[in-house]
Amino acid sequence: MSHIGIFFGGKDNGSTAKVARRIQELFGKDLASVHNVSNSKKEDVMKHDFLVLGTAAWGIGEMHSDWENFIDELVECDLVKKRIALFGLGDQIVYPESFVDGMGTIFCRLPHKENVVGFTSTRSYKFYYSTAEKEEQFVGLAIDDDTQPELTNERIINWVIQVKKEFGL
């Protein structure tokens, strides 16, 4: 059984799904599995010791709508012993006042924030405001595949190396 469950919200052929699959590849398919939240349940969460949760920002700073139901199930799970890492997609040029806010919403809803690892620097981005920014860091990996696609792969690679260490793997 895989130890790491990567849960994403969005279309299976969207950018968020693409990032989820790249993260899986880098952890290794024997260690990590990918799940679309639209057909995931509490049992799927509880099977994994490590959770990687991802969404694009939608509406004005919302999570993908498929997360709305799943987040309620997720927060009812016993997450005390889970280690968690987050990733978010967004567009810093068109939405500079709500950049990757979907990731900020997931973080805000999590009960055990001390279990969240994988914080990253905001330095290589330009935006005015993000609910995913805490003390000059993002609460996870921020991907802007719309306006900085050339940085996507490098950002994912560096982040997976960091998260592996922080997960103790």
Ligand SMILES: Cc1cc2nc3c(=O)[nH]c(=O)nc-3n(C[C@H](O)[C@H](O)[C@H](O)COP(=O)(O)O)c2cc1C
């Ligand atoms: C209607 C709409 C609203 C969006 N709202 C935001 C937003 O508030 N903040 C942000 O950073 N990006 C926003 N975006 C950009 C998306 O998050 C970005 O394009 C993302 O890569 C889409 O991922 P997907 O292909 O998995 O859906 C929005 C895009 C659309 C079409």
